Amino acid sequence: MLALLLLQAAAALPQAPAAAPSPAPAPPAGPPPVRVTLQTSEGRIVVEVDRARAPVTAGNFLRYVDGRRLDGVVFYRAVRAGAGFGFVQFGTQNAPARTLPPIRHEPTTQTGIRHLSGTISTARFEPGSARGDFTISVGDQPSLDANPAATPPPGGDNLGYAAFGRVVEGMDAVGRILDAPKAAGGHFPGEGLAAPVRIITARRLP
DSSP states (O other): OHHHHHHHHHHHSOOOOOOOOOOOOOOOOOOOOEEEEEEETTEEEEEEEOTTTOHHHHHHHHHHHHTTOSTTOEEEEEEEEETTEEEEEEEOTTOTTTOOOOOOOOOHHHHOOOOOTTEEEEOOSSTTOOOSEEEEEESOOGGGSOOTTSOOOTTOOSOOOEEEEEEEEOHHHHHHHHHSOBOSSSSSTTTEEEEEEEEEEEEEOO
16 A cells, blocks of 8 residues: 555656657768869860769769879860750760770769859760769759659750869850860760860869
């Protein structure tokens, strides 16, 4: 009986509030972005590479930079779909001495990096074929993003292109490349540059 009374008395006492749960530890921060300067014959272009959100694609680009595989390559293609709208393309063009093995595809639905104006992404054929050629968007281009809900085009897919960073300086130079005269023939008729723009050096910034 005494034990029962003690239990009833304890139940009548004001209860101390439950301790708040400890906050969950913050996820570890990814590696910080890296800036790369492309010194070109049309001027300086600085790209900020997002290693945290696109580690595979960003790491691939940095291997080309660190191995100096982009020194001397050219901007060879400029697709101008309107005033201040389109994309420019540069890279190794599968030259055996410069080109590394292909990488796994990182779609924009995974990385969250969308094709806004100034976004840099990796050119490809089928997913998993990207190597050492890169594009810079001029104008926002959501059609280059992955869209799993869309019906794939004939002979294609809806996985988009792997974006991994953005231009933070030098979009004026990118615009000049986009507007440069085009060649009528060649591999990209009407899109290939009549006078390709050379990348003199590609280097990480301190």
